[in-house]
Amino acid sequence: MSEIILHNYFRSSTSYRVRIALEMKGLEYTYVPHHLRFGEHLEPSYLAVNPQGFVPALIWNDGTLLVQSLAIIEFLDETVPQPPLLPADALGRARVRMLSQMIACDIHPINNLRVLTSLRTLYGAGDDDVANWFRHWVNETFQPLEKILAESKDTGTFCHGDRPGLADICLVAQVVNNARYNVDMEPYPVISRIAAACLELPAFIKAAPKNQPDAE
């Protein structure tokens, strides 16, 4: 058993997700920053660690490489069960995974830096075009997400009941990221309320981009 290492980047919202989960589980880890805008994640030394060259990548204490933020978080939840990040019942877990994947599959990948960079290089998109693209895909998913959260009796202080979990982790990381592109949060009172509740909790604060060692 050796230490847990997190290869990550302060501003990466998928890194933020994993940092929150590590904090909630009370796991100590070594923070290894990779500056995405300088391409540090594509250096051979890092590609030898993670062939995909993405952050976050977690080196578990037995040396195993884990990538993909949701897979990492579910692993942490199975390995360190308290506090649980998923509900105990199958339908509840399906709902929390659904809410999480609405963000993790339907927003984040399309708005990731590599895609925004491709819009610039392939199609000459400027800053306004990129910001509009970002906001468009957030709104496309936040509209149904707000409706689902507002109309469900399963929604509580947090996305699912009164305990923060996987869906809240994804939601907060996206909401914090949205601020960089001035997404109008007025149409999303339930999402905003849940994000605000999370951002009062120590794990979410400690894991926040601005509180990381590589923050600018």
Add this chain to the structure above:
Amino acid sequence: MSEIILHNYFRSSTSYRVRIALEMKGLEYTYVPHHLRFGEHLEPSYLAVNPQGFVPALIWNDGTLLVQSLAIIEFLDETVPQPPLLPADALGRARVRMLSQMIACDIHPINNLRVLTSLRTLYGAGDDDVANWFRHWVNETFQPLEKILAESKDTGTFCHGDRPGLADICLVAQVVNNARYNVDMEPYPVISRIAAACLELPAFIKAAPKNQPDAE
């Protein structure tokens, strides 16, 4: 308890994933097609079922709406445990979820019809541009995916050992989709071998796009 209903579209690769899982679990379901190119998924009658307007959406036999293909498949796996679609150990599950999410998060969302359509309408992309975009994001992930599968002792006849599971479901749906855009599979012998092994199994054949009632 009433019937299971799957809102889907023959060509949708996320629908294909859920169909494979339903077949593997031996679950009967009612197939409700929505023709995405005609916008049938955005009609008010369907938005009342699924506010996100996406397929697949599964109505479970208690009436609960389940969306997001990976969330649906994990629910099916928890509810009907045999045959298992995830390994029994936490590290194995993390690996299978990682492989699945490399496809489900890093390829599919960026190559989804709504994004390709946006490239056409916002940037005047033509058929060749769209095909290049599609192939680019497949290759960006298939290169590390091939490497991970080729170098791991956990890889067997299928992505994880000798039993098909969640990662194989995602892999096959992507490989079948790739054929529409002439992705060169020559650099991916392990991925190709695994996909071929899957495509000999009855569940994968029965769920294939060309074998659905709405296939053109």
